[in-house]
Amino acid sequence: MSKTTKLLTHPxxxxxxxxxxxxxxxxxLVEKTLAQKKTTSVTVKKEQTPQSNNxxxxxxxxxxxxLLIDNIxxxxxxxxxxxxxxxxxCAYQLEQWVDEFITSNEKFAILTRNIEMYKWAVKQYPYLxxxxxxxxxxxxxxxxxxxxxxxxxxxxxxxxxxxxLRYNIYQHIFLGHGDSxxxxxAHKYFRVYDEIWVAGQAHIDRFKNARFxxxxxxxxxxxxxxxxxxxxxxxxxxxxxxxxxxxxxxxxWEGVYEENNYSSAHLSVVMxxxxxxxxxxxxxxxxxxxxxxxxxxLENIGTALTKSFAGQPFSLEISDKTVPVEKLIVNSDIxxxxxxxxxxxxxxxxxxxxxxxxxxxxxxxxxxxxQYSDYAYAFSSIPQLMSLIETxxxxxxxxxxxxxxxxxxxxxxxxxxxxNEFVNQLKRVSTDTSLQENVRELIIQ
Numbered sequence: 001m002s003k004t005t006k007l008l009t010h011p012x013x014x015x016x017x018x019x020x021x022x023x024x025x026x027x028x029l030v031e032k033t034l035a036q037k038k039t040t041s042v043t044v045k046k047e048q049t050p051q052s053n054n055x056x057x058x059x060x061x062x063x064x065x066x067l068l069i070d071n072i073x074x075x076x077x078x079x080x081x082x083x084x085x086x087x088x089x090c091a092y093q094l095e096q097w098v099d100e101f102i103t104s105n106e107k108f109a110i111l112t113r114n115i116e117m118y119k120w121a122v123k124q125y126p127y128l129x130x131x132x133x134x135x136x137x138x139x140x141x142x143x144x145x146x147x148x149x150x151x152x153x154x155x156x157x158x159x160x161x162x163x164x165l166r167y168n169i170y171q172h173i174f175l176g177h178g179d180s181x182x183x184x185x186a187h188k189y190f191r192v193y194d195e196i197w198v199a200g201q202a203h204i205d206r207f208k209n210a211r212f213x214x215x216x217x218x219x220x221x222x223x224x225x226x227x228x229x230x231x232x233x234x235x236x237x238x239x240x241x242x243x244x245x246x247x248x249x250x251x252x253w254e255g256v257y258e259e260n261n262y263s264s265a266h267l268s269v270v271m272x273x274x275x276x277x278x279x280x281x282x283x284x285x286x287x288x289x290x291x292x293x294x295x296x297x298l299e300n301i302g303t304a305l306t307k308s309f310a311g312q313p314f315s316l317e318i319s320d321k322t323v324p325v326e327k328l329i330v331n332s333d334i335x336x337x338x339x340x341x342x343x344x345x346x347x348x349x350x351x352x353x354x355x356x357x358x359x360x361x362x363x364x365x366x367x368x369x370x371q372y373s374d375y376a377y378a379f380s381s382i383p384q385l386m387s388l389i390e391t392x393x394x395x396x397x398x399x400x401x402x403x404x405x406x407x408x409x410x411x412x413x414x415x416x417x418x419x420n421e422f423v424n425q426l427k428r429v430s431t432d433t434s435l436q437e438n439v440r441e442l443i444i445q
Contacts, residue, residue: 065115065132065134066133066134066135066138067131067132067133067134067135067138067141067142068115068118068131068132069131069142071122071126071128071129071130071131072109072129072130072131072142073129074142074145074146075145075146075147076107076129076148077107077148078107078108078109078129078146078148078149079106079107079108079148079149079150079151079429079430080101080106080107080108080109080149080150080151080152080153080426080429080430081108081109081110081111081146081149081151081152081153081164081170082094082097082098082101082108082109082110082111082153082155083111083113083152083153083154083155083161083164084110084111084112084113084114084117084121084155084156085113085114085154085156085158085159085160085161086114086117086155086156086158087114087116087117088114088116088117088119088120089289089290089293090117090155090156090177090289090290091117091120091121091124091289091322092177092289092321092322092324093155093156093177094110094117094121094155095124095322095324096155096177096226096324097153097155097175097226098110098125098128099226100225100226100422100423101426102128103225103423104422104423104426104427106423106426106427106430107148107430108129109128109129109130109131109146110125110128110129110130110131111131111133111139111142111152111164112130112131112132112133113132113133113134113158113160115132115134118130118131118132135163136163139163139164140163143164143167149170150170150171150429150430150432150435151170151171151172151173151426151429151430152164152170152171152172152173153173153174153175154172154173154174154175154193155175155176155177156176156177157189157190165192168435169435170435171194171195171429171432171435172192172193172194172195173193173194173195173196173197173429174190174193174195174196174197175197176197176198177341179198179199179202179203179206179341179344179411187210187212188212190207190214190217191216191217193217194218195218195219195220196217196218196219196220197219197220197221197222197422197425198219198220198221198222199221199222199223199224199344199411199412199413199417200221200223200224200344200409200410200411200412200413200416201221201368201410201413202344202368202369202370202410202411203219203368204219204221205368205369206367206368207219209367209368209369220425221413221416221421222413222416222421222422222425223412223413223414223415223416223417223418223421223422224344224345224348224412224413224417225417225420225422225423226324226326227326227329227345227348227412227417228417228418228420229330230326230329230330230348230349231348231408231412231414231417231418232418234348234349234350234408235350235414238350238405242333242351243333244279244281244333244334244393245281245282245333246281246282246283246284246331246332246333246334247275247276247279247281247282247283247284247332247333247334247335247336248283248284248285248286248328248329248332248334248335248336248346249268249272249283249284249285249286249335249336249337250286250325250328250335250336250337250338250340250342250346251263251264251265251268251285251287251288251291251337251338251356252288252338252339252340252342253265253287253288253289253290253291253292253293253294254291254292254293254294254295254298255294256294258361261358261361262338262339262340262356262357262358263288263291263338264336264338264356264358265287265288265291265298265301266297266298267356267382268285268301268305269301269304269305269308270308270382271336271382271385272285272305272308272309272316272336273308273309273312274382274386275336275385275386275389276309276312276314276316277312278386278389278390278394279334279389279393279394280313280314281314281333281334282314282315282316282317283309283314283315283316283317284316284317284318284319284328284332285302285305285316285317285318285319286318286319286321286323286325286328287301287302287318287321288321288340289321289322291321302318305318306318325342325345326345326348329345329346329348329349330349332346332349332351333351334351334352334353334354334393335349335351335352335353335354336354336355336356336385337353337354337355337356337376338355338356339355339356339357339372343355343372343376344411344412347375347404347407347408347411347412348408348412350401350404350405350408352377352392352393352398352400352401352404353375353376353377353404354376354377354378354379354385354388354389355372355376355377355378355379356378356379356380356385357372357378357379357380358380359380360380368410370406370407370410370411374400374403374407375400375403375404375406375407376400376404377392377400
């Protein structure tokens with residue numbers, strides 16, 4: 001039947017079939033359009049995917065975090081900024097000073113440059129102002145939001161502190177994390193600071209004896225505020241007899257290079273059980289937080305030491321690496337140390353100190369005018385140590401007792417420590433306006 005005949009004889013059927021065909025054609029057109037869009041979408045995706053050597057390059061849209069300001073009150077009266085450029089393994093450097101800043105009642109904040117250190121600090125001190133700024137522009141943005149800032153304080157010489165040192169309107173002050181005769185205690189890098197705050201004359205003399213001109217450096221004696229109570233107690237009980245109940249061992253780490261390796265940790269598993277057996281005392285050991293950083297054979301030194309004490313009648317306690325040194329010093333009667341800043345802290349107790357000075361290698365030191373052997377009993381082997389223990393402790397011939405008192409003042413400045421010179425200097429910095437007119441833009445670059 002033709003379309004004309006169908007229209008004349010069956011008009012209703014004609015229009016019904018026409019509508020049906022029209023709907024089918026429309027559906028087909030939609031399907032083709034969707035198919036074309038799908039094909040186009042896939043093609044675009046392939047064209048936008050970078051490829052090299054037939055390998056798909058996967059890129060992430062997530063940007064690394066370089067600035068965190070959730071835990072700092074910007075635009076407030078913060079006058080002091082503690083800069084820590086280290087990772088979380090050096091958190092002890094920050095711990096050493098935070099309580100002293102809190103006690104001073106001065107307004108301060110902490111600037112961290114490592115994300116893990118930031119997380120640790122926020123967890124440890126949730127009530128303090130703490131910021132994380134990684135890049136130079138991040139640091140600049142933070143400093144611009146601290147209009148009352150006067151001084152920036154440093155605990156170690158890290159490369160990233162150049163991002164704050166370039167500002168001339170602030171006092172840049174090196175606090176350190178203890179001083180010793182290690183080579184790192186006196187070198188030319190210290191020229192970058194406006195002032196170097198030291199515990200005592202010993203640190204100043206290390207620079208005087210270094211092989212470079214340090215006459216232009218500015219030193220400020222502030223004593224060792226963290227040891228104030230121990231020093232007061234030691235001086236008050238100077239002539240009282242002491243029995244040996246607790247021996248504390250403070251080894252340093254193996255250093256970045258072998259010339260800076262002053263550590264006796266490799267001797268400890270044999271040395272400490274022998275000392276305990278001879279002295280019949282409790283033993284406390286605190287390994288340096290960086291132990292095994294270079295020498296991986298020391299990773300399990302604590303476990304090996306624990307096994308060596310199995311069956312011993314007196315106790316062994318290996319302290320966590322984060323425990324402050326002064327908490328162990330206060331209850332100790334004798335110390336075994338290496339060349340490190342801990343020697344100057346142990347002297348605060350005025351108890352006998354035995355110091356390991358290796359003679360089987362060439363080591364570099366920065367010497368003051370008072371040598372370790374002037375106030376501590378030096379040894380380089382276990383037999384030599386045991387011989388000294390016999391003379392000094394067992395037989396009671398502590399012939400360096402008087403020298404330790406002289407060393408205490410030379411290393412830690414008794415008067416400055418007891419009279420809160422550290423707080424006095426913080427207040428001086430917070431009221432100093434001499435650098436505020438030193439506009440950086442006017443200086444020829």
